[in-house]
Amino acid sequence: MGSTRLESSFDQRPISATLRPADARELAGVVAGAFGEATAVYPMGGETSIDFGLPASRPGVGLSTTGLDRVIDYPARDMTITVESGVRLADLNAVLGAERQEVPWDVPAAALATVGGIIATNFNGARRYGCGAIRDHLIGVTAVDGRGVTFHGGGRVVKNVAGYDFCKLLCGSLGTLAIITQVTLKVRPLPEKRGWAAVYPDSLPQAEELLAALEHDPITPTAIELLGGREAMVAPLDPDRPLAILVMFEGMDCEVDWSLGRLREMVGRLRIRQLDAPFTVPHDFHERLVEFPARGGAAIVARGCLPPGQLAGFLPKVWQVDPDCALQAHAGNGLFMLRMARIPSTGLSRSFVAFLQAEARAHHGSLVILSNPAGVEVTRQSTFGGGNAPYHVLESVKRQFDPANILNPGRFLYP
Amino acid sequence: MPQNLPTTLVPELLRIVGVEGVLAARADLMVYECDGFVIEKNSPDVVVFPTCTEQVARVVRCCRDAGVPFVPRGAGTSLAGGCLPVGGGVMIVLTRMKQILEINTRDRYAVVQPGVVNIWLTQALRGTGLHYAPDPSSQGACTIGGNVATNSGGPHTLKYGVTVNHVLGVECVLPDGEIVCLGGPVDESPGCDLVGAMVGSEGTLAIVTKIWVRLTKNPQGYRTMLGVFDSVDDATNAISAIIGHGIVPAALEMLDQGIIVALEAAFQFGFPLDASAVLLIEVDGLEVGLDAQQQQIVELCRQQGAREVRLARDAAERARLWKCRKQAFGAIGRLSPSYCTQDGVVPRTQLPHILRRITEIGNRHRIRIVNVFHAGDGNIHPILLFDERDPEQVQRVLQASNEILEDCLACGGSVTGEHGIGVEKIGFMRRMFTADSLDVMARFRSALNPDNQLSPGKMLPTAAGCGLEMKGSHRKAAV
Numbered sequence: 001m002g003s004t005r006l007e008s009s010f011d012q013r014p015i016s017a018t019l020r021p022a023d024a025r026e027l028a029g030v031v032a033g034a035f036g037e038a039t040a041v042y043p044m045g046g047e048t049s050i051d052f053g054l055p056a057s058r059p060g061v062g063l064s065t066t067g068l069d070r071v072i073d074y075p076a077r078d079m080t081i082t083v084e085s086g087v088r089l090a091d092l093n094a095v096l097g098a099e100r101q102e103v104p105w106d107v108p109a110a111a112l113a114t115v116g117g118i119i120a121t122n123f124n125g126a127r128r129y130g131c132g133a134i135r136d137h138l139i140g141v142t143a144v145d146g147r148g149v150t151f152h153g154g155g156r157v158v159k160n161v162a163g164y165d166f167c168k169l170l171c172g173s174l175g176t177l178a179i180i181t182q183v184t185l186k187v188r189p190l191p192e193k194r195g196w197a198a199v200y201p202d203s204l205p206q207a208e209e210l211l212a213a214l215e216h217d218p219i220t221p222t223a224i225e226l227l228g229g230r231e232a233m234v235a236p237l238d239p240d241r242p243l244a245i246l247v248m249f250e251g252m253d254c255e256v257d258w259s260l261g262r263l264r265e266m267v268g269r270l271r272i273r274q275l276d277a278p279f280t281v282p283h284d285f286h287e288r289l290v291e292f293p294a295r296g297g298a299a300i301v302a303r304g305c306l307p308p309g310q311l312a313g314f315l316p317k318v319w320q321v322d323p324d325c326a327l328q329a330h331a332g333n334g335l336f337m338l339r340m341a342r343i344p345s346t347g348l349s350r351s352f353v354a355f356l357q358a359e360a361r362a363h364h365g366s367l368v369i370l371s372n373p374a375g376v377e378v379t380r381q382s383t384f385g386g387g388n389a390p391y392h393v394l395e396s397v398k399r400q401f402d403p404a405n406i407l408n409p410g411r412f413l414y415p
Numbered sequence: 416m417p418q419n420l421p422t423t424l425v426p427e428l429l430r431i432v433g434v435e436g437v438l439a440a441r442a443d444l445m446v447y448e449c450d451g452f453v454i455e456k457n458s459p460d461v462v463v464f465p466t467c468t469e470q471v472a473r474v475v476r477c478c479r480d481a482g483v484p485f486v487p488r489g490a491g492t493s494l495a496g497g498c499l500p501v502g503g504g505v506m507i508v509l510t511r512m513k514q515i516l517e518i519n520t521r522d523r524y525a526v527v528q529p530g531v532v533n534i535w536l537t538q539a540l541r542g543t544g545l546h547y548a549p550d551p552s553s554q555g556a557c558t559i560g561g562n563v564a565t566n567s568g569g570p571h572t573l574k575y576g577v578t579v580n581h582v583l584g585v586e587c588v589l590p591d592g593e594i595v596c597l598g599g600p601v602d603e604s605p606g607c608d609l610v611g612a613m614v615g616s617e618g619t620l621a622i623v624t625k626i627w628v629r630l631t632k633n634p635q636g637y638r639t640m641l642g643v644f645d646s647v648d649d650a651t652n653a654i655s656a657i658i659g660h661g662i663v664p665a666a667l668e669m670l671d672q673g674i675i676v677a678l679e680a681a682f683q684f685g686f687p688l689d690a691s692a693v694l695l696i697e698v699d700g701l702e703v704g705l706d707a708q709q710q711q712i713v714e715l716c717r718q719q720g721a722r723e724v725r726l727a728r729d730a731a732e733r734a735r736l737w738k739c740r741k742q743a744f745g746a747i748g749r750l751s752p753s754y755c756t757q758d759g760v761v762p763r764t765q766l767p768h769i770l771r772r773i774t775e776i777g778n779r780h781r782i783r784i785v786n787v788f789h790a791g792d793g794n795i796h797p798i799l800l801f802d803e804r805d806p807e808q809v810q811r812v813l814q815a816s817n818e819i820l821e822d823c824l825a826c827g828g829s830v831t832g833e834h835g836i837g838v839e840k841i842g843f844m845r846r847m848f849t850a851d852s853l854d855v856m857a858r859f860r861s862a863l864n865p866d867n868q869l870s871p872g873k874m875l876p877t878a879a880g881c882g883l884e885m886k887g888s889h890r891k892a893a894v
C-alpha cells in the first residue's frame with residue numbers, strides 16, 4: 001500500500017496544462033499522443049468531483065471534455081437521447097424538459113457536472129431507489145482507451161445484448177479505463193406530480209421499523225432518505241430532531257396523494273410522534289437535499305454502501321467516531337454520505353480504517369473517502385477501504401484498457 | 416473413451432465429481448451436441464455435473480492443465496448456440512447446483528446457485544410480497560445462471576429492466592480455476608462495474624457459481640388488456656402512440672395472426688381468429704391510478720383503429736393470457752415441422768416499418784413468418800417456418816433472417832435484444848462494431864480469459880465472415 005502526504009489531492013495535482021479538445025476525434029488524438037510519450041492524462045468534466053480518489057502519482061496534462069457538449073440525436077418518441085459526454089446535467093435536463101422528459105439523476109452542482117463525469121464517478125442519488133441507477137439508464141457508450149483507440153459498447157436501442165457491456169464496465173471506473181466521449185441514455189417521462197413527506201423518528205430502532213415497513217408495503221416511493229445529525233437537516237427540516245426520514249413519491253396526482261395518505265397512516269400505526277412538524281415538504285427541498293454532499297466545510301466527506309437493514313445499526317458507530325457527523329442515506333438502497341466535522345482524534349487509520357471500514361466490510365459493504373482531508377496521511381486503504389473486489393482482476397482489466405497506465409495514474413487502486 | 420482428450424483427464428474428472436457426475440459415452444453425449452440453436456452441432460468429449468463451486472474450480476483447473484477447452488451450460492435453452500462446444504472438450508453443466516441459498520426480504524435480495532430454474536425463485540417467494548422480475552418466456556426451463564450469462568429479458572422487462580438490472584453480485588470461477596466474488600448483497604462497490612460486465616458475457620469470461628439477485632415488490636394491482644387490430648400497421652402505430660405518450664406499461668407484447676391461430680388451436684382462449692394482430696398490454700402499480708392508465712391506453716388503441724380492447728376480468732383470466740403468451744413457441748409446432756426464432760431490435764418508432772419489411776422479405780423468399788414479440792422494447796421475434804429436411808428451404812430461411820437483421824441495423828437497432836450472439840450471430844459483430852471496438856472487446860476478454868480456453872469460438876469473430884452462415888456438415892434447422 002503506497003502512501004502520500006499532501007495538502008489536497010487536486011491542488012497538488014501536477015498538471016502542466018489543460019487541453020480542451022473541440023471534439024471526440026481531437027480528444028482521441030491527444031490521448032494517442034500521450035500514449036506514445038507515456039504522458040499522464042487527467043480527464044476532467046465539470047470538475048465537481050475532481051477531488052475523488054488519491055493524489056495523482058506523476059506529472060501530466062489535464063484533458064477537459066467540456067468542449068464535447070453537443071446533443072447528437074434526440075428521438076423523443078423513442079425515449080432515448082444521444083449526447084456527448086461534456087454535456088452538463090442541467091443542460092441535458094433542460095433539453096429533455098422541453099419534451100416533458102428527464103434523466104432522474106440527483107447529482108450536486110448539476111449546472112456544472114457533466115454526463116461523462118457522473119458516469120465515471122457513478123454518483124447515484126436519492127431517486128436511484130425508484131428510478132434505477134446511472135448504469136440502468138446508460139444504453140450506449142463511446143470512449144477512448146489509454147492507447148487513444150476509440151471504441152463503443154451497446155447502441156441506441158433500449159434492449160441490446162450484442163458484445164460486452166462496456167456501458168456497465170465504465171460506470172464507476174473513475175477515468176482510469178477510458179475517457180467517455182459520447183453516451184446514449186434511456187429517458188423517462190416527467191411525472192405529473194411529485195411530493196416529499198418528512199417523518200421524525202425518535203430513535204434508530206424506530207427509524208428501522210419505518211424503513212422496513214416501507215419495504216413491505218405496496219407503496220412505491222421514488223426515494224427514501226434517512227437523515228441524521230444537525231447538518232443533514234436541510235431547510236425546512238427541524239434541525240433539533242436527531243433523525244428524519246424523507247419519502248418522495250412521483251406519479252399521477254391521485255397516486256401521490258394516495259401514497260402520502262398511506263404513509264401518514266403508517267406513521268400513526270408505528271406511533272412516531274410528529275409533534276407539530278409539517279408532514280409534507282415543499283419541493284425545492286429536493287435541491288438542497290441533493291447539494292448536501294457538495295457543501296463545503298466538512299473535514300472528511302465519505303460515501304458508503306451497506307445492506308439497507310444494516311444502516312440503523314451502523315450509525316451509532318459513526319457517531320462514536322464523530323458525534324457531530326452528518327449523514328444522508330439513500331436508505332432504500334443502503335447508500336450513504338457522511339460529512340465528518342473533524343478528523344477523528346484517534347487518527348484515520350484507527351477510527352476509520354480499522355473500525356468503520358471494517359464494520360462496513362463485515363456486512364459486505366464499503367466506505368470510501370471522497371475528499372481527502374488536508375494534512376493527513378492518505379492511503380489506498382483509507383481512501384478506497386480495501387473493498388471486496390478482487391484487486392488482481394481489476395488490475396488485469398486496467399492493463400488491457402490502459403497498458404501504459406496514463407489515465408489518472410495513481411488515483412484509484414492501481415499503482 | 417473420448418478420442419481428443421489426454422487419457423488422464425476423465426479419471427481425474429471422475430475423482431472430482433464421481434461416476435454419477437460424468438458422461439463420456441457417445442450415446443449419452445448426443446443430447447449435448449447443441450442447445451435451442453440446432454443449425455450447428457458438435458459433441459463435447461465429456462460432460463460433467465459439478466454440485467458445488469469447489470468442484471467447478473477443480474474441474475476448470477483440470478481442463479486448464481490439460482489444455483482442453485471447456486464450456487458452461489445451464490438448461491440449454493439458448494437460441495444462439497451459446498452452449499455449442501466449439502472444438503469439443505469438456506462441458507460443465509450446472510443444473511445440479513440448484514439451491515436457493517438465501518432469501519432476505521428486508522434487504523430484498525436472494526442468493527441462488529446458477530442451476531436454479533428462473534420460475535423456482537418466484538415460486539419460492541410466494542407469500543413474501545416479492546418476486547424476481549426478469550421473466551423470459553422460457554422461465555419454466557431456463558436457469559438463472561444462463562439468464563445471467565445471456566442477460567435475459569422477458570415481457571415484463573419493459574418496465575422492470577432485464578437481468579443485469581437485477582443482479583447485485585456473482586461468485587465465479589475464472590478460467591484459471593480461481594474463485595472470486597464480484598459485488599454481493601449491496602447495491603454498489605467502489606470502482607468499475609465488473610458485475611455489470613459479467614452479465615451478458617455469454618460464458619466467455621468466467622463460470623458463474625452463485626448469484627445475488629435483487630427482488631422486486633409485487634405491484635398492488637394489474638390491468639391487463641387485449642387490443643384487437645385489423646391491420647398490423649394499426650397495431651404497431653398503437654405501440655408507438657402508447658410509448659410516445661409517456662406511458663410505461665409493465666408489458667406490451669404483440670402477436671400477429673399466424674400466432675393467434677396457432678395459440679387458439681392449442682389453448683382455445685377465445686382469440687379472434689380474423690384479427691391481423693393483437694396487443695397484450697399490462698399496466699401495474701397502485702390501484703388508485705390503474706383505471707385512468709387503462710382508460711388512456713384503450714383510448715390510444717381506439718384512435719389507432721383498434722376493433723376492440725378486451726379487459727382481463729380477473730386474476731385467473733390474466734394468468735391464462737400470460738400462459739398463452741409464454742407458451743406461444745410451443746404452439747408453433749402446429750404450424751410447421753421446423754422454425755427459427757429470430758431476435759432483433761429497432762427503435763420503437765420503427766416498428767411499423769420493420770414489420771412491413773418482414774412481410775415483404777418473407778414473401779420474396781417464400782418463407783412464412785409469424786411474429787410474437789416484446790413490442791414495447793422494440794424487440795422483434797420473427798419466427799420463420801420451414802421444413803428442415805429441405806436444404807434449399809434452410810438456405811432461404813438463413814437468407815431471409817439475414818435481411819431482417821440487416822434491416823434492424825439500418826434502422827439503428829441491434830441484431831440481438833436478448834438471445835445473444837453465441838455462434839449464430841458472430842458474423843454480424845463486424846457489422847455492429849468497428850474493428851477497434853472488437854479489438855477492445857477481445858482485450859477485455861483476455862483480461863479474464865487470456866487463453867480463450869473457456870467458451871472458445873463465441874461472441875467475438877476471429878476470421879472474416881458476415882451475417883448468418885451455415886458451417887459444418889451437420890446442418891439442421893431450429894426446432
Ligand SMILES: Cc1cc2nc3c(=O)[nH]c(=O)nc-3n(C[C@H](O)[C@H](O)[C@H](O)COP(=O)(O)OP(=O)(O)OC[C@H]3O[C@@H](n4cnc5c(N)ncnc54)[C@H](O)[C@@H]3O)c2cc1C
Nearest residue numbers: 489490491492493497552558560561564567568618623833
Ligand atoms: C421457448 C423459448 C423461449 C425463450 N424466451 C426468451 C425470452 O423471453 N427472453 C430471453 O431473454 N430469452 C429467451 N429464450 C432464450 C433462453 O431461454 C435464454 O437465453 C436463457 O437465459 C438461457 O438459459 P439456460 O439455462 O437455458 O442457458 P443455456 O442455454 O444452457 O446457456 C446459455 C449461455 O449461457 C452460458 N452459461 C450457462 N450457464 C452459465 C454459468 N453458470 N456461468 C457462465 N455461463 C453460463 C452458456 O455457455 C451459454 O453461452 C427463450 C428460449 C426458448 C427455447
